Amino acid sequence: MASMSERLRRRLRVTAVAVLTVTVAAAGFGAWTAADQATKVEHYGAYNTYVLAARGGLVTLTRTPDTGKPGTYWLEWTGAYSMLGDIVSQAPDRVTRRVLRGPTPSQGTPGWFGNVPPGDPKVAWGIDHTEVMVPTELGPAPAWYVPGKGSTWVVAVHGQNGRRKAELKVLPVVHGLGLPFLDISYRNDEGAPPSPDGLIHLGDSEWRDLAAAVRHAQTLGARRFILYGTSMGGQIIGQFLARSPLASLVDRVVLDAAMIDVRMTAEQAARNHHLPAFMTALAKPIIEWRTGIDTDRLSLIHHPPRIRPPLLLIHTVPDTDHPIQEPRDLITVARRLGWDARLAEFAEGQHTEAWNVDRPRYDRLINDFLTRRP
Known part of the structure; x- marks a missing residue:
């Protein structure tokens, strides 16, 4: 019959192997995800804000990290767009901006607030x-x-x-x-x-x-x-x-x-997602294996x-x-x-x-x- 100390050592070994397996699996998944983000094709659309109010050349939008930015941006919605200027007023849940060009959307309209011009x-x-x-x-x-x-x-x-x-x-x-x-x-x-x-x-x-x-x-x-x-x-x-x-x-x-x-960009992406720095090194060979490119170049x-x-x-x-x-x-x-x-x-x-x-x-x-x- 195994002694208590032997049973303890066995449990520790099993635990260590389990922890190592989980860690490796997690690192591998994280590296694969990072590589996928770097090389995956995505096409964006839909909407990222709502019009809460619109009057007198002003439009009030739901507040997001994007709609709360100072500067000149665009709001697109079905079949129309407007160029919006700087913030006129804001609250924790909303932001009001001046309409510089284009029509004013009606209240309740879902729209896409972005930093690039619309259309062609x-x-x-x-x-x-x-x-x-x-x-x-x-x-x-x-x-x-x-x-x-x-x-x-x-x-x-x-x-x-x-x-x-x-x-x-x-x-x-x-x-x-x-x-x-x-x-x-x-x-x-x-x-x-x-x-x-x-x-x-x-x-x-x-x-x-x-x-x-x-x-x-x-x-x-x-x-x-x-x-x-x-x-x-x-x-x-x-x-x-x-x-x-x-x-x-x-x-x-x-x-x-x-x-x-590309390496500096990947390291920044890791920081953005609160990933450890070594994840960039793990993702690099996956990217190169999947695409055949030399990222160092x-x-x-x-x-x-x-x-x-x-x-x-x-x-x-x-x-x-x-x-x-x-x-x-x-x-x-x-x-x-x-x-x-x-x-x-x-x-x-x-x-x-x-x-x-x-x-x-x-x-x-x-x-x-x-x-x-x-």
Whole structure:
């Protein structure tokens, strides 16, 4: 008959094995979830607020972390939209904002409050456009084309799980300068062909769709290019500059809230979800196994592109998607390389909200950068 001490040791071993098994399983599940969040295709919609009252050019919305932000935003609802200005008054459960453009929704309307313009160039700004189909290696992908003067085109690239309308903030300045504007989609976008594995590749393959758009623009008369990208669109542009034979055609680049270093972005995501730092290291091989990409390569800091045109980085300091240290570190590298790069920091605003919190400064930065001599 086993002694009490032997039985105790056996129970401790069983308990230790059980704890270890649970810990490993939990870590594995967490790593898989993190990898899934980084590569999963999602298309958003529906609503995130309600109209509580509307009168005299003012609209009162249910208070959320989004509707309580200062600045200029949009409210979309079935078949309509309005541009909303700064907060006029607020309470713990509601916030009242001024209607700057568009109709005022009726009380009880469910709506989507967001930081990107609604619809297309005509809906958002009254600017005429045509929809063209870019022939990519996976099939045709839609793009909005706004005609302009000259042979230097602005090509805009949106971020992960985003939509073309996210790039329309810059259109009034571009259109005012008379530059042709091509706002592209790429694999896994709504209306565009899916990737072969149905996953996002964080710019590692999406840059090929940007290259296809540049080639298509050449057939329409473009000779030189200005690239404008937000969020993961920045990494797509970075990989285009690093890997495309067409990169030498780029005159200058604007990156707003760009994904500059995938590892730093993943570490920020872990912090956002209160996950331990080691979870990033566990998720990395899962991402690489599922997609076949080398995530270490997706760092413009450690692997600067071979073609380095003048670069304007715009970033909000509080950004909790792509931390401000990403563009700061890239600027340090750029100085060492003699790369003409500058960083404009905005003290307020979350991810891709520099325009929303200070449109006059944002527009002035874009205008000055696009018109200055290299």
